[in-house]
Amino acid sequence: MSRYPKGYVKPTDSCDSCLAWGDFSGGLCPACYMFGRSHEAATCVGCLRVQPLKWGYCRLCWCQARINGRTAEADVRARLGAIGHHQLFFVGLHYRRGSAPVVARRGGGRGAIKKPPPAPAWHSNAGWRQxxxxxxxxxxxGRLDPTAADLASPWLAWAKYLAxxxxxxxxxGRGIRIAVNRGxxxxxxxxxxxxxxxQSEIFTPLRALDLRFGHTTTVLEEMGIFLDDSEPSFERWLxxxxxxxxxxxxxEAERWIRALHGGGPRSLPRQQSTVWLYLNGARPALLGWSEIRPPAGGDPRGRPRSPQDPARPPPPRPTRLPAFVVRLGQAFRRDLPQPHQSHQGRPERVQRAPTARACPDRPLRRSRRHPQPRD
Known part of the structure; x- marks a missing residue:
């Protein structure tokens, strides 16, 4: 059976344990309810109340020790023993990251103290060098031991400052900075x-140590001592x-693909995916044309051999061109000038006037659509 009747709304009240003010069901707030489930009740050393205790103090005393820890850097037990009053608060507005206070570091904030930035360093321009x-x-x-690195090098000091x-x-981020300094x-x-x-000398060693290759090369490029001698992926693919x-x-195919990839005097470069699509679509036809060659020792015009000649293999079957290649050829044939045409482009249709055939035996027949008017 429920403690309250149906439809009853409990008014705003204070918690029986921590005296916090707010809206909650029952006599304890949710934090004190969970605190009481894991601690036994006894007389509190600080407030002399019978409440669930942790290290001899109730939850209200722990909340007050947390508030005192924000201004005084002392041990937790010393703050608990110095409690002389309690600051009331609202339900749900207390600190939720644990009951034990964390000592604030010098300068404010939490966590480890940040390392100071590296000292400014520049490239020393020597007057002469051997x-x-x-x-x-x-x-x-790859044979260099990371523990044997020269950390006192002036070049490394300059590189760290640029990084x-x-x-x-x-x-x-912090992880990227550490990896770049190691590299x-x-x-x-x-x-x-x-x-x-x-690049060919440092790519494999840095990747083997799981270091940031791209960020490291960015710093080396800023120093002016890096050379990218890797072969582009487009060249390998081509x-x-x-x-x-x-x-x-x-x-001819290489010349065509390079014109698509790099552009020309009157054309913009295409996207790499478009270049891949064009060559992959035309490659079957190009392979078929490459296989159609004149037989060794025979007539390139295809005339039959004599019976004394060795047997000739049958000619390969014609390869069907892709649809886009056929349409491209039709467009070029339509737009380019033809030898038998005196004008440029596609010839226009010439409109001729209709003529009637004359017959010596019969008079000309008139059109039924336009009959001759009667007299």
Whole structure:
């Protein structure tokens, strides 16, 4: 049976345990109800009331110790023992992140103290430097131990300062900053002025250590010591798609695809997906044309061989062109000038006046639509 009759609304009241004022059902607020389920009741040391206790103090004393902890940095037990009064509050407006107060760090806020920004550093322009006797020798960054990195290098100090400025401008997170500093420490160890750091040499080592390759190369580009020697993906894709075509057909197809990809004097570059679609659609037809070749040692005009010649394989079946290639050829044929036409473009239809055939035996017949008027 319910404690209150049907339709009864409990008025706003104060909690019997923490004395908080608000709307709730029953005699205890939800926080005190859950607090009492996990603690046994006894006499409180602070307020001398019989309430559920934690470390000998009720929930009201714990709330007051939390409020005192915002202004005084002391031990929790010392704040509990110094309680002389209680500050009342409303239900649901107290601090919800645990009953034990957290000591605020110096300067405000919570958590660990942030590290100071790196000291400003710039590239020192030396008046002279010793030119190398030989060219730059390729380096194997994968054999370098990350713990043996040179952290006192002036190049690393300059790189860290640039990385800090880029992180502040572009919003890099803490994890990205740490990964970039680690990558710069590995790459710039034993670096000599005048050398160039190539992408092909540092891509695999940085990815093996799960470091930020793109952010690290951004800092190196800002320093002016990075060289992107990687082959573009478009070049690899084009070489794979042109494989198997005849040399002449492959050359013309490559010229066409490069004009679509890079644009021309009177055309804009197309999207990469459009270029892929065009070449993938025309490749079956180009392969078919590449297979149609004159037989070895035979007549390129296709005349029959003599019976003494070896048997010739049957000619390949004609390959059907894609629909868009056929329509493209029709459009070019319609718009381009023809040799037998004296004007440019598609010829216009010439309207001729209707003529009647004359017969010597009979007079001309008049049209039924326009009869001759009677006299």
């Amino acid at each position: 030119l190398p006797l030989f060219g730059q020798v390729p380096r194997d960054y 800090y400025q880029l992180a502040e401008a572009r919003g890099w 710069l420490a590995i790459v710039l160890t034993e670096y000599v002025e005048g050398d160039v750091i190539r 070489a794979e798609r042109l494989e198997g075509l005849a040399p002449g057909i492959a050359a």
